[in-house]
Amino acid sequence: MSGPAAPGPARRGPLGRFRALPLRSRLALLVATAVALAVAAVSVACWFVVRGKLYDEVDNRLQSNRQTLNLRAGAIAAALRSCPSEAAPQTEFAPPRDYYYQLVRAGDGGPCVISGDSMGTLRVTGEDREVARRADPKFQSLHNATDTEGDPVRVLTVPVVLDQGPDGGIGVGVVQGTALSIGAPLKETERTLGDLALLLLLVSGIGVVGAGATGLWVARAGLSPVDRLTGAVEHVARTEDLSVRIPVEGDDEIARLSRSFNSMTAALASSRDLQQQLIADAGHELRTPLTSLRTNIELLARSEETGRAIPPEDRRALLASVKAQMTELAALIGDLQELSRPQGAAPGRQVQVVALHEIAEGALERARLRGPELDFAADLSPWYVRGEQAALERALVNVLDNAVKFSPPGGRVEVRLRDGELTVRDHGPGIPAEELPHVFERFWRSPSARSLPGSGLGLSIVARTVQQAGGEVVLTGADGGGTRVAIRLPGAPTPPPATTGR
Known part of the structure; x- marks a missing residue:
């Protein structure tokens, strides 16, 4: 059975x-x-505030009419005597014509109209009957209701309190089971609230339309730098033109993004220039040994083809030259591979804690074999660093090879390791001060050393290896002549304790 289909654009x-x-x-x-x-939110809040104010005004008028009616105990007593008659009692009390006045009985819940001049009869609610049942002077109810015609009314229901006095014969106290309802029509209030709601709705609609237009304008204005950046990126992707720069205005996020893009294109342009320069320099350096190797091999091949034997001494010299050129070519290819690998540890190489003094001793042994006529003075104190052992060994060998190469016969090479600083000092001709800034550049060789073997990549490899190990390398002229190379690597005089996993 096949599984459910993946949701497509329609879903x-x-x-x-x-x-x-x-x-x-x-x-x-x-x-x-x-x-x-x-x-x-503002419109809804405004509507409720206005509604609360209007209802408060109506409620205040209802409370004022209640106080007036309490002084007319005779009218209330007459209404009580006429109940349950449907006809309104005839009294000397004439309430305002725009209000409702009626009594509510707790028993059957029926209303009794106090005066025929009132506006009509209110529909009795459960809240009205509850006030009549409790007969508590402090208990009252304010609520919305309707009259018998269905029109909205604001109703105040309170217990009936008669206080006519002994002369009137009515008595003092609360009439049990009867409540007084006073109603104010809400037609005008509801009409006002409806008009306000319509006005707020219209204003809200205009605000939303204006907000949409404003949002489009803000989006267009705010994203115009992004459009320029997008256009620049598309131009670079289409033409590979890394000279494009975006004008930077201000110091906001877009300006930071523009600066980052400019820095990126500048770094890419520099990297491409360095790559092209590396290819050109590598081709130039490879051309010399390959040309010499080709010439020597052609001489040997011509000797075999023509049958003219090359004198043994010349043949041995040709073969020695071929071997030397192949060795130089292999070393140059190895240096190029070392420089072309990405930053950090290469695959198969392990970064670990290694003994720098032991690596220096191994490099010294190789240097003694290459310069047996030189005097090597070593003073190596224990120092442990974190790095690639093979890369560090290659870097120290390159430094010592330069010392051997430029030292005069019988000269002295001094190697010292103290507190993480390894110094190699020779007593050769030294390097002029104006050439010192270029010694770590790829394929750079001093004019006085171009006749000597080498590719000009040794010190570049040294600088890269030391930087990857977190250190620094400095090459200066030595007092009394010669060159001094100082390599500083972070570490410790004792190895860290071994850790074992559980």
């Missing part, structure tokens, strides 16, 4: 459709949504 959810929009559209939509929510 993409709202979030997926939003993410599929262009960035400018998303930004404009977000701005419009935020403004719409803010306008809606």
Whole structure:
């Protein structure tokens, strides 16, 4: 059985459709949504505030009418005597014509109209009957209701309190089971609230439309630097022109992005120039040994083809030259491979804690074989560093090879290791001060040393290896003549304790 089909574009959810929009559209939509929510919140809050104020005003008028009616105990007593008659009692009390006045009985819940001049009869609610049942002077109810015609009314229901006094014969106290309801029509109030809601809705709509237009303008203005950056990136991808630079304005995030792009293109241009220079220099350096090797091999081949034997001494010299050129070619290829590998440890090489003094002793043994006529003075103290053993050994061999190469016969080479600083000093001709800034450049060779074997990559490999190990290398002229190379590597005089995993 086949599994469920993957959701396609037609089944993409709202979030997926939003993410599929262009960035400018998303930004404009977000701005419009935020403004719409803010306008809606303000409009709703405004409507409720106005509604509360209008209702407070109505409630205050109802409380004022209640106080007036309490002074007319006779009207209330007359209404009580006429209940349950449907006809309104005739009393000397004439309440305002724009209000409702009626009594509510707890027993059957029926209303009794106090005066025929009132506006009509209110529909009795459970809240009205509860006030009548409790007969508590401190208990009252303010709520919305309707009259018998269905019109909205604001109703205040309070217990009936008669306080006419002994002369009137009515008595003092609360009438059990009866409540007084006073109602104020809400037609004008509801109409005002409706007009306000319509006005707020219209203002909100205008605000949302304006927010959408503003969002589009903000998105267009805010993303114009991004458009320029996108155009520059597309131009670089299309033409490989790394000379493109974006004008930087201000100090915001877009300016930082523009500066980063300019730095990136500058670094790429420099890297490409260095790569082209490396290829050109490597071709130039490879051409010399290959030309010499080809010439010697052609001489040997011509001797075999013509049958003219080369004198034994000359033949041995040719073969020695071929071997030397092949050795030089192999060393140059190895140096190029070392410089072409990425920064950091190469695959198959392990960064670990190694004894720098032992590596220096091994490099010294090789240097003594290459310069048996020289005097080597070594003073090596224990020092442990973290790095690649093979790379560090190659770097120290390159430094000592230079010391051997430029030392005069019978000269002295001094090697010293103290507190993480390894110094190699020879007593050769030294390097002029104006040439010192170039000694670590690839394929750079001093004019006085171009007749000597070498590719000009040794010190470049030394500098790279030392930097990868977290150290630094400095080459200066030595007092009294010669050259002094100082390599400083972070480490410790004792190896760190071995750690074992559980």
